[in-house]
Amino acid sequence: MGAPLTISVAVVGGGPAGLFAAERLAQSGCAVTVYEKMPSVGRKFLMAGRGGLNLTHAEDFEAFAGRYGAAAGWARPMLEAFTPADLRSWAEGLGQPTFVGSSGRVFPKAMKASPLLRAWLARLAALGVTVRTRTTWLGWDAAGALRFATPDGEITERPDATVLALGGASWPKLGSDGAWAAWVGDVAPFRPANMGFDTAWSPVMQGFAGQPLKGIALSFAGRTVRGEAMVARYGLEGGAIYALSAPLRDAIEAEGSATVTLDLRPDMSVGALTARLSQGRGAASLSNHLRKALKLTPVETNLLREAHGRNLPAEPGALARAIKAAPIRLTGAQGLARAISSAGGVRLGAVDERLMLRARPGVFVAGEMVDWEAPTGGYLLQATFATAAWAARGVLAWTSRQA
């Protein structure tokens, strides 16, 4: 009996999805080459690290699995097979212990991606994974071989199986530009996800750009999100608005604008706020009164004026209601260039239950290039890793059947 043949796998795209699929496949004995168009791998992963690298979320699994909207049912078996706990122990195995931060978000203690990526690349090298950078996938030739542009000219490869992990289409300057959609086929158009929204701030409010609105609640279309937002010159950005970005984006596309309701003091009832505001204002200006009675910051007071008009009600009850429900009319969404992630990508119906393209046997997909979307909070990276693990498993199942 001869030695078993080694399965060769091309992983196209060196983001977290590609690197994790490569790791799993190499651990199973495959000969893996990662092809990456940029001069180095993991650029968006490193960018995510600038915000602390929110790897996953510690909330109850049912709540977690529900975060993927229309793709929740599709993603569930993959999230069950590679859970948030699995992702945490994987990071731990690379010398990066994690902790649960505010509102259940999970971060590496180092609060950055670079040490994790360094240890990860060392592990991949030890597993024999080859990484070819500056190598851009151009699609398939007529015979079905993978075509790549390299600094030394075009090459073709014929691996036993392929994992495409090309990312979505946000922040294209980091590498994932969605150009592959032209030749992969059956791809839903890319749209920004987890992005900021435009509003017509006055010049005074624009002067508060970069200032946070902490501990607020935002409501839209029956959903309320607690968290933080940031005033930008163009409008609002930050976690709380990102969490509502999918319904807001859809409403603006359909109706031209959407009005989000901001509660500046979600922990206090209208009654409690009224009681505080009723205690002697004396000769204080309204902004001083709001600062003393409720610790409203200048950006918060100005936001109330933007929402309700310069002359805020003096009557405590009406003022309390204004603080609990400031309407902000959003007129546009920021584009893909600065969105945290993108919606769209390879349609769920274009892949089988192993994440293999129905139209291309032996070609699997993983990560953000598939048409699912999720809010920030660690859900993006968790699904990126879980789909990569699933695609790797699919490759092993498929190649063993072909042998």
Ligand SMILES: Cc1cc2nc3c(=O)[nH]c(=O)nc-3n(C[C@H](O)[C@H](O)[C@H](O)COP(=O)(O)OP(=O)(O)OC[C@H]3O[C@@H](n4cnc5c(N)ncnc54)[C@H](O)[C@@H]3O)c2cc1C
């Ligand atoms: C500013 C920012 C902050 C973020 N913070 C977080 C966070 O804290 N938590 C979280 O969960 N998520 C976060 N994300 C999202 C997260 O980084 C992505 O969801 C994740 O990187 C997707 O992984 P991926 O491997 O699918 O795609 P990518 O990371 O985009 O990797 C795809 C790779 O494919 C390469 N590629 C593309 N086309 C080709 C081609 N034709 N040939 C060869 N290579 C190609 C690209 O260069 C890229 O390296 C953040 C994103 C941004 C932009």
